[in-house]
Amino acid sequence: DVKVTQSSRYLVKRTGEKVFLECVQDMDHENMFWYRQDPGLGLRLIYFSYDVKMKEKGDIPEGYSVSREKKERFSLILESASTNQTSMYLCASSLATRLSNQPQHFGDGTRLSIL
Amino acid sequence: AQKVTQAQTEISVVEKEDVTLDCVYETRDTTYYLFWYKQPPSGELVFLIRRNSFDEQNEISGRYSWNFQKSTSSFNFTITASQVVDSAVYFCALEEERGSTLGRLYFGRGTQLTVWP
Numbered sequence: 001d002v003k004v005t006q007s008s009r010y011l012v013k014r015t016g017e018k019v020f021l022e023c024v025q026d027m028d029h030e031n032m033f034w035y036r037q038d039p040g041l042g043l044r045l046i047y048f049s050y051d052v053k054m055k056e057k058g059d060i061p062e063g064y065s066v067s068r069e070k071k072e073r074f075s076l077i078l079e080s081a082s083t084n085q086t087s088m089y090l091c092a093s094s095l096a097t098r099l100s101n102q103p104q105h106f107g108d109g110t111r112l113s114i115l
Numbered sequence: 116a117q118k119v120t121q122a123q124t125e126i127s128v129v130e131k132e133d134v135t136l137d138c139v140y141e142t143r144d145t146t147y148y149l150f151w152y153k154q155p156p157s158g159e160l161v162f163l164i165r166r167n168s169f170d171e172q173n174e175i176s177g178r179y180s181w182n183f184q185k186s187t188s189s190f191n192f193t194i195t196a197s198q199v200v201d202s203a204v205y206f207c208a209l210e211e212e213r214g215s216t217l218g219r220l221y222f223g224r225g226t227q228l229t230v231w232p
Contacts, residue, residue, distance in 0.1 A: 031218040040124070042206065042224035050218070058219075090160065093220050101151060104220055106160040 003027070006107040007093050014115050019078040021110050024092030030096035032074035033104065034058075044099040049074055049095060074080065081114045088112075118142060119209050121223035128197050129231050135194045136226050138207030144168075148210040149183065149190045150220065155203040166190065197230045204228070 001108060007022035020050050025032065027059055030049055035043040035058075047066040055066050061080030067075040074093075092104040120142045128134045141148065145211055151163040163175065166183050174181045178195045205232050208220040 035222075036229045040224060042121075043222040045219065048219060073153070088158070092160075096218060103162040103165055105162070106152075109130075111158075 004091055004093055004105050004107040005061075006089075006110050008110050012112050012113045012115060013081050015081060017078075017080045017081045019112070019114075021076040021078075021089055021091075021112070022049060023074045023076070023093075023107055025074075025093040025105070026072065027093065027095075027105075028071065029093035029105075030071070031094045031104075032068065033094075034074065034091040035090045035092065036060070036108055037109070043090065046076065057094050066109075071099060085115050086114045090097045096098075099105060117223070118221040119207050119223035121205075121226050122224045124224070124228070125227045127229045127231065130198060130227055131196050132230075133193060133195050133198050134196075134228065134230075136205050136228065138190045138192065138208075139224060140188050140190065140207070140209045142188075142209060144211045144213050146212040150208040150210070151181070151190075151192050152206045153203045153210065154206065154225070160206070162191075194228075197231050198226075199230050202228060202230045 004025045011076045013019050033048040033082045036045045037043050044060050046064050047058050049055045049068045052071050088109050090109045091107040095102040118141050132208045147168045148165050150165045152160045154160050171183050182191045184186045205224045206226045210220050
């Protein structure tokens with residue numbers, strides 16, 4: 001079974017802090033994704049990556065950056081946390097096959113509160 | 116514009132009732148994939164099903180069934196004889212063929228299903 005592990009289930013940080021959310025997958029997947037989930041808005045894509053050191057912006061990249069130094073790890077960085085970044089953050093991974101019929105596999109999520 | 120629309124924000128049913136969750140999608144691609152995910156109160160998204168655009172055959176898996184209709188761009192999900200454990204948020208998602216963004220999913224906003232005992 002694919003395992004996507006997010007470093008924290010719950011995290012509380014202060015405004016202005018630099019925040020790192022870590023995600024590790026154990027199935028050698030090429031693709032990795034970061035979403036945020038807010039009530040009534042569903043899942044919105046922040047950033048994704050198709051390979052090591054490669055990243056692409058999703059729909060809401062402002063205020064975030066990412067790092068993919070190793071294939072299995074994809075980090076989301078809040079450069080200077082703000083209260084409007086309080087949310088549930090979900091990491092996912094998938095195989096990079098053309099017309100993928102492989103689903104994205106999700107971690108358990110990190111509920112981040114910015115005070 | 117939303118590529119995936121789940122018009123039902125919340126649905127409440129009583130146990131043993133049948134319930135259908137609607138999903139309408141929009142794409143210009145001729146080849147694409149559709150997905151349903153379940154998110155129980157614990158938070159993790161659980162993959163339920165994927166269908167490709169060339170296969171309009173309906174699918175049944177136990178109490179779950181899916182009705183894919185290209186003519187109406189819909190991929191509806193029915194739970195028969197619902198149970199309390201079916202209570203969750205259900206997401207419909209679309210993966211398109213185009214460009215370099217293979218593997219990217221577009222999610223609907225989700226439908227919160229509550230099944231009362």
